Amino acid sequence: MKSQLNTTANEATLLTPVKIGDLSLPNRIFMAPLTRSRSLAHSHAQTPLHALYYTQRASAGLIISEATQISSQGQGYAWTPGIFTEDQVNSWKLVTDAIHGAGGHIFNQLWHVGAVSHNVFQPDGGQPVSASNWTPVGDAFVGDYHSQGPTVPHPEARSMTKADIKNVIKDYQHAAQMSKEAGFDGIEFHAANGYLIDQFMRDSVNKREDEYGGSIENRIRLLNEVVDALIQVIPASRIGVRLTPIGGAGGSYDSEPMALYTAAAKSLSGKGLAYLHIVRPNSHGNEVGLIGSGDDIVHSIRALFDGALIVNGQFTYEEAQQWISTGKADAVTFGRAFLANPDLPKRIAQNGPFNQPDPTTFYGGDHKGYTDYPTLNQTEDSL
Numbered sequence: 001m002k003s004q005l006n007t008t009a010n011e012a013t014l015l016t017p018v019k020i021g022d023l024s025l026p027n028r029i030f031m032a033p034l035t036r037s038r039s040l041a042h043s044h045a046q047t048p049l050h051a052l053y054y055t056q057r058a059s060a061g062l063i064i065s066e067a068t069q070i071s072s073q074g075q076g077y078a079w080t081p082g083i084f085t086e087d088q089v090n091s092w093k094l095v096t097d098a099i100h101g102a103g104g105h106i107f108n109q110l111w112h113v114g115a116v117s118h119n120v121f122q123p124d125g126g127q128p129v130s131a132s133n134w135t136p137v138g139d140a141f142v143g144d145y146h147s148q149g150p151t152v153p154h155p156e157a158r159s160m161t162k163a164d165i166k167n168v169i170k171d172y173q174h175a176a177q178m179s180k181e182a183g184f185d186g187i188e189f190h191a192a193n194g195y196l197i198d199q200f201m202r203d204s205v206n207k208r209e210d211e212y213g214g215s216i217e218n219r220i221r222l223l224n225e226v227v228d229a230l231i232q233v234i235p236a237s238r239i240g241v242r243l244t245p246i247g248g249a250g251g252s253y254d255s256e257p258m259a260l261y262t263a264a265a266k267s268l269s270g271k272g273l274a275y276l277h278i279v280r281p282n283s284h285g286n287e288v289g290l291i292g293s294g295d296d297i298v299h300s301i302r303a304l305f306d307g308a309l310i311v312n313g314q315f316t317y318e319e320a321q322q323w324i325s326t327g328k329a330d331a332v333t334f335g336r337a338f339l340a341n342p343d344l345p346k347r348i349a350q351n352g353p354f355n356q357p358d359p360t361t362f363y364g365g366d367h368k369g370y371t372d373y374p375t376l377n378q379t380e381d382s383l
Contacts, residue, residue, distance in 0.1 A: 013321060023105060031333065036370065083178045084174060088182075136249065136252070246281045279312045340355040
């Protein structure tokens with residue numbers, strides 16, 4: 001895939017520095033959060049392998065970490081990391097110290113999957129929780145946590161009580177504090193992809209009749225309550241929020257995504273947040289024909305939110321450059337391209353060549369398909 005970075009002198013490019021919140025970053029080629037399922041099985045801690053993986057990609061303008069659960073209740077997949085114990089904090093310090101040593105920056109993506117889980121991950125084997133009683137479509141990836149695994153059907157989740165909601169807000173705050181102690185430069189609140197916050201926002205799941213259900217204003221209440229709670233722990237200028245207007249795990253949807261997600265963006269404006277990270281429809285989580293069909297929502301969000309806009313969703317390098325140069329977005333996150341190309345900014349700068357990712361090694365395993373993708377220097381040295 002070739003990149004086209006030829007622009008006029010006053011236009012930004014993917015390689016132009018950018019200020020996000022109060023951080024000055026070297027380029028607009030950001031690394032998207034990528035679940036790789038390689039954390040230690042029972043402690044959910046990171047290892048020196050993770051430090052190597054992330055440090056290899058420290059030339060990204062900003063790394064957004066793999067989704068990291070805020071509690072045991074928040075886990076939905078095997079071998080994913082946590083940020084709620086001291087052991088987890090200490091393990092993440094290995095990662096953040098290495099990234100900073102290489103001149104990079106990283107935000108921690110805080111994650112609660114809600115219903116998209118299984119009893120094997122829940123405290124005391126209890127039910128997963130959601131906005132309302134709901135059974136997600138599809139199977140949970142439980143790995144070796146379950147004798148009938150590695151995938152088993154999702155069970156029904158139970159509706160959260162008011163006490164549950166207060167507790168989950170506290171869990172987000174605690175995870176933010178732990179992220180700060182672990183040395184992250186900031187946090188990204190994962191309110192996307194059909195997970196817990198989306199389950200409150202989307203009317204296909206949320207059937208509540210209290211102040212968290214019914215109107216759009218009520219359904220975005222938890223989104224804003226969590227953000228306001230996070231700002232008590234982390235400066236707003238170091239907090240981003242991720243939203244996905246269409247698609248995600250479990251099969252949830254909203255009947256009026258334009259109205260819902262523009263209202264969400266407007267409600268988050270004025271808080272001083274670093275950025276919104278918007279995922280447009282793409283074939284990774286939707287039908288192939290939906291690629292780009294949500295761009296109108298993204299453009300509307302751009303007009304309503306007063307912070308930086310980061311976009312994601314199978315952007316080619318040419319399209320990403322066009323969005324940057326025309327001011328449609330301030331940065332673009334790349335997922336699988338960064339997975340396979342540790343030095344992606346350098347490769348984009350010189351129009352490739354680009355390694356191709358190996359899907360068989362995306363989830364679980366060891367260094368293969370994780371830290372063994374060659375850089376341009378390594379490729380040249382082998383010639």
